[in-house]
Amino acid sequence: MQEFKNISFAVREGVARVTLAREPLNILNIAMMEEICGALESLKGRTDLKVVVFDAVGKAFSAGVDVGEHTGDMTEKMIEVFHRMFRLLNEVGVTSVAVVDGNALGGGCELATFCDIVIASERSKFGQPEIQVGVLAPIACVVWPKIMGKKKALELLLTGAVFGAQEACRLGLVNTVVAPEQLKEESDKLIGALTRLSAPVLKYNRRAANRDYEDQFAKQLEQVEKLYLEGLMNTADANEGLKAFLEKRKPVWKNE
Numbered sequence: 001m002q003e004f005k006n007i008s009f010a011v012r013e014g015v016a017r018v019t020l021a022r023e024p025l026n027i028l029n030i031a032m033m034e035e036i037c038g039a040l041e042s043l044k045g046r047t048d049l050k051v052v053v054f055d056a057v058g059k060a061f062s063a064g065v066d067v068g069e070h071t072g073d074m075t076e077k078m079i080e081v082f083h084r085m086f087r088l089l090n091e092v093g094v095t096s097v098a099v100v101d102g103n104a105l106g107g108g109c110e111l112a113t114f115c116d117i118v119i120a121s122e123r124s125k126f127g128q129p130e131i132q133v134g135v136l137a138p139i140a141c142v143v144w145p146k147i148m149g150k151k152k153a154l155e156l157l158l159t160g161a162v163f164g165a166q167e168a169c170r171l172g173l174v175n176t177v178v179a180p181e182q183l184k185e186e187s188d189k190l191i192g193a194l195t196r197l198s199a200p201v202l203k204y205n206r207r208a209a210n211r212d213y214e215d216q217f218a219k220q221l222e223q224v225e226k227l228y229l230e231g232l233m234n235t236a237d238a239n240e241g242l243k244a245f246l247e248k249r250k251p252v253w254k255n256e
Contacts, residue, residue, distance in 0.1 A: 006032035014050035023058035029066035062108025110139035127162030134241020
C-alpha cells in the first residue's frame with residue numbers, strides 16, 4: 001500500500017476522501033500530486049464507489065502548484081503529473097465533490113472547480129493568477145468557458161483576478177456557499193445524500209449528463225498541453241515571469 005506524506009486518503013462506505021495535508025497552504029508539488037494520482041489510481045475498477053471528496057487541512061484549500069518545480073527540466077514532469085490527476089478523475093468516473101475553506105488559487109482552483117460539485121465557505125477565494133507570472137492555467141482554459149461562457153472566462157483568465165466564494169457561485173464554479181462553521185455539516189449532508197443512492201445508477205447518471213464534456217476533455221487538454229510546453233514555455237516572458245516570482249520581484253516583460 002502506498003505511503004502518503006502530503007495527503008491523507010481513506011475509502012469508507014462508498015466515499016473516497018483525499019485530504020490535502022501539506023500545511024499551511026497545500027502547495028501542490030510533484031511529490032504531493034503523485035500521491036493524489038496514486039490514490040485515484042487505486043480507485044479504478046471499484047464498483048462500490050459513489051463519491052470522491054477533496055478537502056484540506058491548513059489555512060488554504062490549495063494556493064497552487066510549486067513554482068520552484070515549474071522551471072527548466074522539471075516543467076514537463078510538473079505538467080504531466082498535474083494533468084494526470086484530472087485524467088484519472090475522469091477515468092474513475094464517479095461524482096467528485098470539493099469542500100473548500102480558504103484560498104483555492106492556481107492549480108488549487110483548477111482542482112476544486114474541476115470537481116462535479118463544489119461547496120465552499122464564505123471566506124474562500126478563487127482565481128487563476130497564472131498570467132501574472134507569465135504562464136496559463138491549462139485545466140481552467142479547457143473547463144471554465146464551458147461552465148461560465150467564453151467572455152467571462154476570458155476576462156478572468158486574462159486578468160488573473162481573484163474573487164470571493166459568492167462570485168464563484170454566481171459564475172457556476174461553486175454550487176453552495178455556507179458559513180465556515182457550517183461547512184462540515186453541510187458537506188456531510190450532501191455526501192450523505194449521494195451515498196444513500198446506488199453506485200452504478202449514480203455513475204450512469206453522471207455519465208449521461210457529462211457525455212459531451214468528458215468526450216471532448218481529453219482531446220482539448222492534449223491540445224492545450226502542447227500549446228503550453230511547445231509554445232508558451234519557449235517564450236522569454238514565460239521564463240522571466242516564473243523567475244521573477246521566485247525572486248520576489250516584478251517581471252520585466254520583453255514581449256517575446
